[in-house]
Amino acid sequence: MKKQIGVIGDIHSNYTAFKTAVQYMTERGITEFILLGDYVSDTTDTAETMQYIYELIKKYKVTAIRGNREDYLLGQRRVLRGESDAPLWLYNSASGNLLYTYELLTNEDLDFFESLPISYRYKCEGYPDIICCHGSPVNNRELLLFHDDTAKKWLEKIDADYIVGGHTHVQGECHHNGKHYFNTGSTGIAISAPGLAQCLILHGFDENEPEGPSWEAEFLNLPYDVDYVIDALYEKGLMEKGKWFVVNNEHILKTGKDVTPELINKAMILQEKETGNPVDWPYIEEEYFTKAAKILGIPDYRVPRKDAM
Incomplete structure (x- = not known):
């Protein structure tokens, strides 16, 4: 028996890349998704991205978690409500990108972000559990990297054999002591993969397989209309x-x-x-x-x- 899950993260308001990834996966027969956070900011199509997420949730089985960008935006709402003494954002090179995004969000969007956990234990009978997170299982700003021991240390800590995450925008996998870390890369602003929407498909194998239950990652790099996304930075006022x-x-x-x-x-x-x-x-x-x-x-x-x- 084989199970497939589409994993998408770090969309960063890039609706064009997001839609490309979803359409590719649904054409492959995928009806279950895990969304790993950082849905908005950095490019222009925030409202379109949020609407597409809601449509995806209505149509398919979707598990969503909260990234650090969602936390930043929720923090600004607390400032505006007088619940925090953190600085107000302004239109400059430091915070203008975030303020632009914030002004495109509705209270319903922010409430949705607030409802999301920063990590989630995916369980399905017959398959190994997966810890799904944006950064690390306890901190959505923590970087799990391949070139040092951060990913390996977390694999040693968790009581599951798999972690799936994002945040670094660097796609790849790490295996340590029989455990596995998969980073989906960035759908919206990929590092080392310009013009490509990065995501992955988890292929699940149950206990009927000769080697027992397991997950394998199929890493995807899908071309999309990046020229539109760049032009929109100017035409829609974000630049x-x-x-x-x-x-x-x-x-x-x-x-x-x-x-x-x-x-x-x-x-x-x-x-x-x-x-x-x-x-x-x-x-x-x-x-x-x-x-x-x-x-x-x-x-x-x-x-x-x-x-x-």
């Missing part, structure tokens, strides 16, 4: 409001190269050195993002676009 952070997103979509943490940290360090004052996110001046981007080799794609118009 204007998110500035250098969104230029960096365009760079990832075009090249698969991600220096997002370095961009933010470098801008903060440059501002602190020049002004002599500590910098609190998101109050980072644009000139320092410009300098940081130049150091990191991120082209300003906005300039030739303006010249071409």
Whole structure:
């Protein structure tokens, strides 16, 4: 007996890539999905992405968990309600991308995010349990990496043989002491796979198999219309409001190269050195993002676009 589950994560408002992944999977006969969080932000089609998630839930068996981006957005709602003293977001290179996304969400969307767990134990009779998470089973911001021991350490901790996660945007698998970690990569903004929607299909084998019950991952890299997604950054106003952070997103979509943490940290360090004052996110001046981007080799794609118009 064989079971199939479609696993999709890190959509980041890229409805075009999301729809490509779902359509491919349903054409393969898949009727069950696990969604691993970070559904929105970074590209423009937030409302379309949320509507597609709701339609998927109505039509198929869907398990969804909450990513760190959903937590950020819920945190901003608490600020606006006077329940938190965290900073209000503003339209700049530090928080403009998040504010743009927040203003496209409804209270129903945010309530949906709040209802989701950060991890979930998938159980199905005859098959091994799977721990499903965005980052780690206890922290949706934690990175489980292949090049160090973080993934292996979690495999040692859990009382299951499988973890399926995302967050790193790096697709792949790790096997340790008879246990297995599968990272689906990013459907919406894949690292090292520009123009491709990354996701995976879990193939389940029950106790009737000669080697006993198990799961195998089929990793997918599906081409989609990335040019539309990049054009929409400009045409739908995200580039204007998110500035250098969104230029960096365009760079990832075009090249698969991600220096997002370095961009933010470098801008903060440059501002602190020049002004002599500590910098609190998101109050980072644009000139320092410009300098940081130049150091990191991120082209300003906005300039030739303006010249071409």
